[in-house]
Amino acid sequence: MADRSESGPDTDRRPINEQRRRRIEKIAELQALGIAPYPDRFPRTHTLAEAAALPEDARGLALAGRLILRRRFGKLTFGHIQDHDKAFQIALERDKVATGSLAGKEAYAVFQQLVDLGDFIGCEGDLMRTKTGELTLAVQRFTLLAKSLRPLPEKWHGLRDLELCYRQRYLDLIMNAETRARFALRRRVIAAFREGLDREGFVEVTTPTLVPTASGALATPFVTRHEALDMPAYLRIAPETYLKRLIVAGYDKVYEFAQSFRNEGMDPSHLQEFMLLEYYCAFWNYEDNMRFTERLLPAVITAATGSPVVKFQGREIDFTPPWPRIAFRDALARYAGAAPEDFPTLAALRAEVKKRVPEAAGIEHMGRGNLLDQLYKKCVRPQLAGPLFLVGHPIELSPLARRSDADASLTDRFQVLAGGREIVNAYSELVAPLEQRERFEEQMALRRAGDAEAMAAEDDYLLCMEYGMPPTSGWGLGLERFLCLLADRENLRDVVFFPFMRPQSEAGGAAEAAPGDTGAAPAPQGV
């Protein structure tokens, strides 16, 4: 797009802002001086972090960044330019600076009057040290790289308004180093998981996000429509059954960072769109998997944060292995004083849950598994600081998990608990196709009985299983929840760049203008 198009019609319908209008005027003034407001490139020699590591007599640097601070004196100006990783001081002297075809006083005036905080600029010059010892680029030539039209948030307090941080994350990232650090942590954690899994021989794969049946978890899917096939389609709620198909296909070890979608309530601990990391390993059982988990998580945490000890909500959680193991039944008995065998009938258990968790809804429709789960979630889990392995979950809670050989009412399943939260859910997979079909049918019966959580059956997956699935153990982790633990954050939105927000018009509640209705006097036509 040609530079001059920027001085063309201004169709922004939002209330006129004085500063924005002034900056648009500056574009024309720059162009009149032969200065392009949006040039196409700048040959940068170093990032700002690289520049900061150079010897202080380094010469001939070309640095680029967003101008974020400026301290003007009469004939000397200090400023800071910022790139993603670093802010760096620049100094311009009136009689020693140039831009475009201008030099000295005229070039200096361009910097003072036509360059604004928020603009991207390129700066060429030599390093020096100021009287106060700060490594600084003495700028001989600067180049405007992009004119910004809106003022940045406050330079000292940054962007504080939570709603603006979510809606305009780019401003949050520009202004708040803590936010940048949080997303750098996300990047490091993902890289560390990849490294840990790759080194173990796992293969990263991609499976469908758009699916004909939402399976693999107990959740309400987002529904959409496949027009060409004239059928409903769903966004996946988990990658599980597709990854297991690949196990059947002969991949021994697969994993996926699977963006998943669940159409359920919004609160600080639930996102509609989130990332599940799942892996599956053929020939492992859940015990093998626990041993690997005990190696993988400390390695990832240490790689990402520098220590296996996580500080969370004022507590220290040490992931150094080994971690204690506790059976689901024992946890209920010890922390809730209510072992499952104390309530042999559904009615007795239901009465107990009603007594202890009176606020829970839908108790009448819950099966035995969900009733026990209520007791666990409300009375036991909050007390578990961890890290620890919770094992031996009731079979009703785990329709895709292998039945325990020792106790038919239990599954070969474990969860990793830390900070009162479930970090990992894993089990020996159910690989027997006929039993899987029965378990799905039990879920469908629960569904018909009113338990909305029960899992949907998936015939295509059952077909796949009938060709033979090796013994396998699978593992899943909610990436955002894990990141919140490492970043000591309560709200999952804090570790997602652009959380889903209800749209809001910029006019502050005014109705959306119809197309073509500019709502303001159009600016003069350019070109």
Added chain:
RNA sequence: GGGGGCAUAGCUCAGCCGGCAGAGCAGCGCCCUUUUAAGGCGAAGGUCGGAGGUUCGAGUCCUCCUGCCCUCACCA
């Protein structure tokens, strides 16, 4: 979905018992060659989220609406 809280200049925030709409930063005009949120002087900048109501008078009190935060329920 229930309950509680917040919404004032581009940003960060004051605004008392209902009585002229405020500050800092940013921006604008001046002064200033070593600053670190530079400093000094000056002039601007507002649909107090929106719509009603009470009142002589509403940023302030009441009702409704919108958005966000917290919390409970549901869910990972």
